[in-house]
Amino acid sequence: MKDNISINIKIDNSGQMPLYLQIARQLSVLIKKGDIKPGEKLPPIRKLARNLGVNPITVVNAYKTLEEEGYVYSRIGSGTFAVNHYGYGKSGDIQKFSLPLLEETDHSEFSLMDQGQIQIKPGTINFASATPSPELFPVNEFKEVLNEVLERDKGFAFSYQESQGFYPLRESIANFVELYNINTTPEEIQIISGAQQGIDIISKVLINPGDYIFIESPSYTGAISAFNSRGARLVEIPIKPDGIDLDFLENSLNKQRPKFIYLMPCFQNPTGYLYSETTRKGILDLAERYNFLIIEDDHLSDLNFSNKRVLPLKSSDRNHRVVYIKSFSKIFMPGLRLAFLISPVQIFNDILTAKHSSDISTSGLLQRAFDLYLRKGIFPAHIETTRRIYKQRYDTMLSSLKKFLPGDISMNPPSGGLNFWLRLPEGYISNNLYIECLKKDILFVPGSFFFPSQKPSPYFRLSFAAVNNREILQGVEVLSRVIRVFLKEYAGIKAPSPTYIPFL
Ligand SMILES: Cc1ncc(COP(=O)(O)O)c(C=O)c1O
CATH class of the missing domain: 3.90.1150.10 (Aspartate Aminotransferase, domain 1)
Structure with missing residues (x-):
């Protein structure tokens, strides 16, 4: 079915004007007239190309021309959008459009x-x-620690931070994770700009095209995208209310050896399932017997509504099989882009190199502020x-x-x-x-x-x-x-x- 935008574009094949320019010109008129609303998404490239009977590259060039002329902006992985009246960004990064x-x-x-x-x-x-509603964010407390850091560290707060992360923050985190029965040291901790970056870095370090990666089925879309982007072959292992299906997993291990298995043992996304003790023990045993790493993505273990204590799998990891990725996005503020990972020593240097090539370091100012926040001891009350x-x-x-x-x-x-x-x-x-x-x-x-x-x-x-x-x-x-x-x-x-x- 043609959308309104495609219907309004007429293609002239006489060769008098390049096709991409014809499309760009007509789209710019639709944007100026308001027929394409500010913030509205333009049709996906392939779809518009199909509707107009042109090559997708022609549409790519048309969108590029419109972007250069300031009519649209593009967001990687998301699409091309008409610029809003105030200019992109001035009214906030989130664009309005109906789904x-x-x-x-x-x-x-x-x-x-x-x-x-x-x-x-x-x-x-x-x-x-x-994603948590912004009214839950501890804005005032964070304002105070930010001001304190600026007073204390002055320009140092804005210099390059070491890629592994601000040392005092790694110390604070090593203390903080005692709450989860995790024993670690600042040396084993890598600060990352959100758990998603952690997943991406692990993918860079461990996945070669064609490698098998095991995931729970269903699983978190952001991880699936990261693994796909490295050319992984994904093997889906069903998840049950008490955790991953261990029989199915062992069967699969007998057919293919994964580089790692990606799990969310505490309140899995999307199912909400929590791994039982038996499943936890079973998965750690299998990791040992079949020699694979477990990537544990812990974004929700703090939101436990039962009377039974819930701990990450990492707390039982006696044989250094678990890379633990901890996001603060659901229990603190997702926009801080601050998380950490704890990794077995054999891949730590590769992780550090991959982190450095990703963004050099996570914001030093925010690391310092979060360190102070943790040191004040008010985080557990906020959680x-x-x-x-x-x-x-x-x-x-x-x-x-x-x-x-x-x-x-x-x-x-x-x-x-x-x-x-x-x-x-x-x-x-x-x-x-x-x-x-x-x-x-x-x-x-x-x-x-x-x-x-x-x-x-x-x-x-x-x-x-x-x-x-x-x-x-x-x-x-x-x-x-x-x-x-x-x-x-x-x-x-x-x-x-x-x-x-x-x-x-
Ligand atoms: C399971 C899971 N892991 C990781 C993330 C990304 O977390 P972060 O905001 O720390 O990058 C999300 C976000 O929704 C998630 O659901």
């Missing part, structure tokens, strides 16, 4: 949604974003406040799901984290439900986006990170109503297949 339907939505847009980077239509209830607020949202979501959802929707409620993983009855596809919910201003992430193949899936993820109690109640009620109608009207209807065009 496209699923056929036009690629993987990267869901990653942006997951991180709350896409500003959605006012009034939409956002169960897609797993506890955040945990309590999320626990309330979790309780509200759980009770409303139980109250309103039709009985044929199944779920295994997690005991922590930020997500519920729900399943439609056999034969139904959540991509179709997504489209119906969008019409009622309810947003969630369809399950297909958590599988490397993006295969249609009956599962979907509801997050309660960015919604308050009122929105949860209202949203779950509307969602449940939509589902009831959906189950009647969509029996046997297949999903539209999502198009994934990486990095165009």
